[in-house]
Amino acid sequence: MQTELAAFIRDTPQGREADAILRKCVHCGFCTATCPTYQLLGDELDGPRGRIYLIKQALEGAPVTAKTRLHLDRCLTCRACESTCPSGVQYGRLADIGRELVEQRVPRGAWQRGVRAALAFALPRRVLFGALLRLGRMFRFLFPGLVPAPAAPAGAWPAPRHARRMLVLAGCVQPALAPRINAAAARVLDRCGISLIEAPGAGCCGALRFHLNLHEQGRDDMRALIDAWWPAVARGEIEAIVMTASGCGSTVKEYGHLLAHDPAYRDKAARISALTRDLSEVIPAQAIPGRAGLGRIACHSPCSLQHGQQLRGGVEALLARAGFELTPVPDAHLCCGSAGTYSILQPALSRELRTRKLAALQSGMPVGIVTANIGCLTHLQGGTSTPVCHWVELLDEALQG
Ligand code: SF4
Ligand code: SF4
Known part of the structure; x- marks a missing residue:
């Protein structure tokens, strides 16, 4: 052109x-x-x-x-x-x-500016978001379908006992919405001989504010996260940084690009991106005992996994090896409508996409749906009574027998 x-x-x-x-x-x-x-x-x-x-x-x-x-x-x-x-x-x-x-x-009107500012303020703050979510759950009966149901307990996090160690991102909204995801990842990786560690002070990856067009605020979140991770990286204590939310993974893998013009951070950012892996990339398939007959599951591959990170089939292969039957999902390349804050800012389009995605996911009559991103998980669960969870929660249960 x-x-x-x-x-x-x-x-x-x-x-x-x-x-x-x-x-x-x-x-x-x-x-x-x-x-x-x-x-x-x-x-x-x-x-x-x-x-x-x-x-x-x-x-x-x-x-x-x-x-x-x-x-x-x-x-x-x-x-x-x-x-x-x-x-x-x-x-x-x-x-x-x-x-x-x-x-x-083209400046926005006061209402749009207010909503976007509120999202940019509240969502990346883990403690504030957790408090607001608890409050919302107390009055959940007033907003049917809007506030996610209470989460399953996280369960035990294995003590770090292996020489192989990886950092995992706790994230901003995930600990309040689904604390079991990272704990399940830690249990699965512990069985594979890898200890998973959350760095103190590590917060939002920056995607939330960046995608609200607040690029500098998003970059501030990225720099803060690099600072939280850097001591463990610089000491050579960890071999990878693991992402259990593919939306965050897609962003952190681009830190090297997003901070390329910041002389104080560009080298560190490139190193962080090079170390970053989706959870499905670090679980060795041979560590999963091959089985069959654990039930029919539909897998929703988030856009941030299949398009953002160009990772396809890894999650499905791990679940199939663990004994789950993966049902066919038509138009699997299409978005579910979650897309960060899109479900809040463009609710009509988002709901229509969810309706179509759920019809596709349920067309193979699965007993449950799995995905790899907290946003997709919460959004999809809001539209169906079929249980939706992170795939590693299911793998954790399967490995526990
Ligand atoms: S596929 Fe779309 S983006 Fe790519 S060259 Fe064609 S018009 Fe351009
Ligand atoms: S909504 Fe359409 S234009 Fe936007 S990223 Fe997705 S495929 Fe591309």
Whole structure:
């Protein structure tokens, strides 16, 4: 695609990156067919090719309007378009650049600003979010379907006894919503000869605020997390950093890129990204005793796992080896509608995508649904009575017999 970026951005790092991405796009439109919002709305501007064009216009200095912002807001950043694109267009990175610009050019109204500020303030603060969730659960009867049910107890966390050690991200909302996930991961890895450790002071990975277009605040969260992890990394005590939420994993694997222009952090960020693994990448399949007959399960692979990290089939292979029968899931590449804060900011589109995803997941008559991201888990469970859990919880139960 020919580009003529405006002088205000042409020679900035963002301008150069956006220009290189735009020039790769050949406007073929293959990506449009796999875009969930295009499937729902049927508008070219609610698909990747149209959004790329809108961002190009904005970067070339054309006026941007609330309509431009709306089409970008409706994008889930699921990156299904990246998996489909034959030219390797990094749509997600281009969207980050375009959204930041449009956010500056078209200020939001007071209500939208208030909601987004409240989300950016409360969600990354683990203690505050936990307190709000407990309060919400006390009055759950007033908001049926809105507040997640009380979580299953975490169970015992094995004492660190192995020479092989890995850090695990506790995260911001996951400890309150599903404390069992990390404890189950620690138990499973303990059986594989690996001790899992949570670093004190490690908080949000930064994805929440970054994807609310608060890029510098998001980067502050990233720097704080690097500071919390760095002592263990610098001492060479750990061989990997494990992610039990694929949304966080997708972001932390990009720290090297996201902090590339911060001279104080770029080297550390690149090292952290290189050490980061999804949980499914570190559990050796041969450590799982092969069995059969544990029940029919549908697996929802989050976009952040299959598109963001380009990891496919690993979770399913571990569960199959442990004895679960994986039911077929049509259109598995499509987003469930959770997408960070999207379910709150775009509730109608989000609910429609969830309805479609649950129909696909339940079409094979599973007894339960598993996924790999706390956002998808909570969102899907809000729409069905079929139990939804993290896959490692199921693996933990299977290994405990
Ligand atoms: S598939 Fe890739 S090259 Fe084709 S229009 Fe979409 S982003 Fe551009
Ligand atoms: S990231 Fe997802 S929703 Fe956004 S344009 Fe790409 S496929 Fe469509």
